[in-house]
Amino acid sequence: MADSKPVEHGPLSGSALVIGTIAVSLAVFMNVLDTSIANVSIPSISGDLGVSSDQGTWVITSFAAANAISVPLTGWLTNRIGQVRLFMWSIVLFVISSWMCGLSPTLGFLLAARVLQGAVAGPMIPLSQTLLLASYPRAKAPMALSLWAMTTLVAPVCGPILGGWISDNISWPWIFYVNIPVGVLAAGATWFIFRHRESTLHIAPIDRVGLGLLIVWVGSLQVMLDKGKDLDWFNSPTIVILALVALIAFAFFVIWELTAEHPVVDLSLFKRRNFTGGTIALSIGYGLYFGNLVLLPLWLQTTIGYTATQAGLVMAPVGLFAILLSPLTGKFLPKTDPRYIATASFLVFAFVFWLRSLYTTDVDTYWLVMPTLIQGVGMAGFFIPLVSLTLNGLPGNKIPAASGLSNFVRIMCGGIGSSIFTTVWDRRSTLHHAQLMEHANAYNPVFDQQIQQFHSNGSDTLGYAWFNNTVSQQAAMLGVDDCFWISSAIFVALIALIWITKPEKTTPAAAAAASAAH
Structure with missing residues (x-):
């Protein structure tokens, strides 16, 4: 176990605070927007790639499952990598995966890119809260939360509108390409403002069992939720199996994480x-x-x-x-x-x-x-x-x-x-x-x-x-x-x-x- 020495960072002020807030907000907006922007574009994506609409919905499912798995790992990843580096790498990889999504020649390639995009998107929202709160004076922390909330609330509404307009008037790859300039701007501003404000590293052993159980139960549950209605829920053997796998893996996950010395998710x-x-x-x-x-x-x-x-x-x-x-x-x-x-x-x-x-x-x-x-x-x-x-x-x-x-x-x-x-x-x-x-x-x-x-x-x-x-x-x-x-x-x-x-x-x-x- 190796810990770096704690370094104190005071709140930001002036133009640094403004630029830092805009950078974090842009990253959050881009992230949350992508959870809903593809929903109305599935017919266009399916038709262009030559697959059924039912297969096309995996574009949503793959992102959601990977995202749900990676979000609770934020605390563990932060201890090993650092808040700023993890946030930066999340933005950069999100931009790269968005570019890959737009270039996808087949459904399989697109799903792989969406899994990567969902996985790297996970830590961005929790870390955005952490970076914003640490950047504001104590008395103005609620203001930081309000700025964060605005982007989180507005983006899901903008997603279907923007996605529908792009699909109707341009072409579906641009629902992913729009992330590139936003992400590059957010990454550049984040590095400029926050690069000297890294958090303490705390290198703990990897909880491989906890991580594996997390992937199994969250992945099973997410697929069950996304496909349940199409497969008539528990009248389908597939849904029954997914539910049992999710339930059993979740039970073992809770028991393991509450007793593990270095849990991957802090359920305490x-x-x-x-x-x-x-x-x-x-x-x-x-x-x-x-x-x-x-x-x-x-x-x-x-x-x-x-x-x-x-x-x-x-x-x-x-x-x-x-x-x-x-x-x-x-x-x-x-x-x-x-x-x-x-x-x-x-x-x-x-x-x-x-x-x-x-x-x-x-x-x-x-x-x-x-x-x-x-x-x-x-x-x-x-x-x-x-x-x-x-x-x-x-x-x-x-x-x-x-x-x-x-x-x-x-x-x-x-x-x-x-x-x-x-x-x-x-x-x-x-x-x-x-x-x-x-x-x-x-x-x-x-x-x-x-x-x-x-x-x-x-x-x-x-x-x-x-x-x-x-x-x-x-x-x-x-x-x-x-x-x-x-x-x-x-x-x-x-x-x-x-x-x-x-x-x-x-x-x-x-x-x-x-x-x-x-």
Whole structure:
């Protein structure tokens, strides 16, 4: 075991602080954007590479699985490589892998490049939090979190819009090529500002068993989540096997990591009330947010007749209040209990999803956009206080590991949320369709009148087809309304998790400042 001597680094100031913040934010934006930018481009990618759309979805699955595996390794990798070097190498390799993705001549090459891209992307988000917090004075650490939150919240909304526009107007490789100039700029600025602010190295033995178990259970779970709906979940032997492998490997992983001398993931962090409450509230809330971020555009495109670009534009206003109010949240956070801000945020989310649960098939643009606009208010108070609570009271050398583990749970919940909500919507729509079809009989005057009208025009088949299409549209609407209502109720219930935390006098700002010395 070899440790380098601790070197203290004070906060940045002036132009160095501005450039450092922009560099880290650009890297985060590029990273988060790539989690969603390829989603709407799968048809274009599949057609160009000569594969089915089902095979094309592995472009998303491969990135998500590799990313989910690498995120919790951030703390361990930081100890061996150093915060700045790891962050730099992540950006550089992300740019190279993006270039490889764009040049891919076959699906196999593209999947290999996406695995590399997802793996190197993992440490970037947790380390971005660490570098930003260590760069700001103690009193302004919440402001650093607010700047980080803006890029994390806005990028998933921009991804589908930008990806759809690029695929429609240029060509799909450019959804990856756009990362190159952004990444080069971020890497150059990061090295210029942070190269003399490296963290302490702590070389510990490699936990090969823990790493292997992590890869097995996370990989199995991610593939199960991504392919579950297509394979009809547990009616498929493949999904059953993946679930069993994930469950068994996870059980052994937890036991091993809690008893290992040098665990690859520090699960002891869950002994802390603030970390546990903050992480679970943030992760489940993000899962609800991300699941509905997938669900609403899908409903608009498949049922209401919106194009991908139009559906993306409906979601775009969510970033307006998030950008405007996030700095205010960061400003007022040190002066108030973060639990109040987080509670207000969850109530706003609950109100927004309740409004959406009232949607009908003739919903207009105003009622689609208005809840989205209001949701931006909730998002401004979502990440910042919860991240603050999660890192509250931690010593500086624990922050990279805590941030990595917290982000890992959040990312996994995002994937689980999208899988659950699309499945629940499908099942509820089927149920509502069956219930509505019970009214398709001669004793229903409305049904009988419509069918008689088509019959008089000699179009019985057309009449039944019209009725079935109308029922399907109504069933899909009722199914999506159920999902929105459930989301609203869960957000209210999650408030209890916020209040099991107990903020300590040592703020995350102080802890982050201490991390600069490690």
